[in-house]
Amino acid sequence: MLQNQLETLILQALKKAMKKGDLPKIPLPEITVTRPRREGQGDYSTALPLQIVKPVNIALKEKGESKRSPMQIGEVLIKRLPPAAFLERAELAPPGFINFYLSPGWLAQQAGAIVQQGPAYYRLNLGQGRKVQVEFVSANPTGPLHFGGARNAAIGDVLARLLEHSGYQVQREYYVNDRGAQMQTFAMTLWRRYQQLFGLDVEIPPDGYPGAYMIDYAKKIQATYGDTLLALPEDQVPARFRELGLAIVLDELKADLALMDVHFDTWFSEQSLYDDGTFARVFAILSEQGDLYEKDGAVWFRASQYVGGNRDEVFVRSNGEPGYFASDMAYHYHKFIIRGFDWVIDVWAVDHQNQAKRLPPSMKAFGVDPARLTIVLYDLVTLKRGGKEVKISKRSGDIITMREVLEEVGADAARYFLLSHSNEARIDFDLDLAVAQSNENPVYYIQYAHARSASILRKAREAGLEPSAAHLDLLTCPEEQALLRKMLQLPEVVAQAVERLAPHYLPHYALDLAKTYTQFYGHCRVLSKDPEQKDLTQARLMLVQAAKLTLSYVLSLMGMTAPESM
RNA sequence: GCCCCCGUAGCUCAGUGGCCAGAGCAGCGGCCUUCUAAGCCGACGGUCGCAGGUUCGAAUCCUGCCGGGGGUGCCA
Structure with missing residues (x-):
């Protein structure tokens, strides 16, 4: 840089x-x-x-x-x-x-260098091959992803993309909370919905999931198994419906996330920590270190000695079930000690702020430097329709799903909107406004700049004109120079976004870049039939190609499409 | 009570010590025989919540206060 x-x-x-x-x-x-x-x-x-x-x-x-x-x-x-x-x-x-x-001359030459090297021109090596895991979304697998999850998906995915392009070896992970009370409730709700499909007069559990999507899940089971599961022995129901339901939800999550072009390398099961002995091992280690003690019928983790303060954490609840802190400890033991990540980034909503403050220092119990665990907190998304707040929680049953919003506003616009706010800022998302303003959405402006550059290059080819680096020194006018300057800023933007784990720098830069390009487009005619202008035309074509590449690169970092025409 | 985040133009938001505070949208005035007008050009618009402090220099750091949100030992 x-x-x-x-x-x-x-x-x-x-x-x-x-x-x-x-x-x-x-x-x-x-x-x-x-x-x-x-x-x-x-x-x-x-x-x-x-x-x-x-x-x-x-x-x-x-x-x-x-x-x-x-x-x-x-x-x-x-x-x-x-x-x-x-x-x-x-x-x-x-x-x-x-x-x-x-130097203007040096700047002009960069147009050629960018085209010659391609995206490699912009790649950084901040990570030097270090292994980093980005764990994100990780919403409870008890229903469709709501729109708040979309923000997590956008932030996590773009962080992963940024790190990949900065020399890190990145793994994307979804932590599947497939054990505990909410999973049990989920299974029993599903079972009741299944029974109801056959006319049985049963109610879903009082604390169950009332959403209509549960009926859809039950219908899927019905489609595969017919009525055969009605005869299931009662003691086998919870485990069986948990398994069936989980499979359906995970398929749905994968499909929904794919709509946003978000894909995970691993889907890590919480339950597996208990099945493969990780939890037992962590328990033994902490116990041996004297980090665990009993009080009020529960087992406590002496968090105070690692975190400071005088507050400890419930490790195993008085009912014998490990608490979330225990799972998180075992999970991160697995990440650092068993899988050996150099750096782990967890993307969490701000309502987990307390845990976010306490988990990293607790890594010292494993001899892991807390600096190797970074928790990125982001504030919630408030959905509105015509100025009125819409609840997005699962428990109320009536939820606004990520899929609905994506279908309404499109993945590119949703991503751009979700990314353009800093992580700490709460987002008010008005669906009506988003749809109404979609034509004025900056995302189209940026994509339009890309489409226009593609169009120029197409037209040039038809006219038998090719970009050439032979006379790049002709790129001296203010708009050309400004565009080159703006393009060269990209690595700095990426470095800053990585350093602060703040994806929102990208959309703002992208808009800036598109604006600088469009000003160039408006002021500097590229294609000319005048033979005397051929050298300049070819130099400008090179600049257009470099700009197109840069626009498409920054769009891809944000996980957005770069259309060839609009 | 204590802890964390936010409060910047009419609206949505950038800007975490640097030289006269920015963008998008909305509103106003111009511009389509020329590579896509989903565009360009221009003007308008701000006591950076309030009050102190630190500094050569503060929207940015510190303290207090006001307003909004979140967290705070057996939900995750």
């Missing part, structure tokens, strides 16, 4: 200035280079002179020399700045900024 290269150059300049005696010796500061917001402040900027003016003057005073201003320090740094191909000049700006300008 240019940003990093610049930081290195500035550091070299500082070291050299100190070595040559232009500046007194001071401890090396952290160099930060930013992109200024305004025009005329360069492509990059650093406030280093302002940052070091104090230590510099202290050092000068000790040597009995007179004080320097930030501007004087900046002047020295610029003088000592090593040359670089991408850099045209560095300018001093009051009260002590150094602004860097990219």
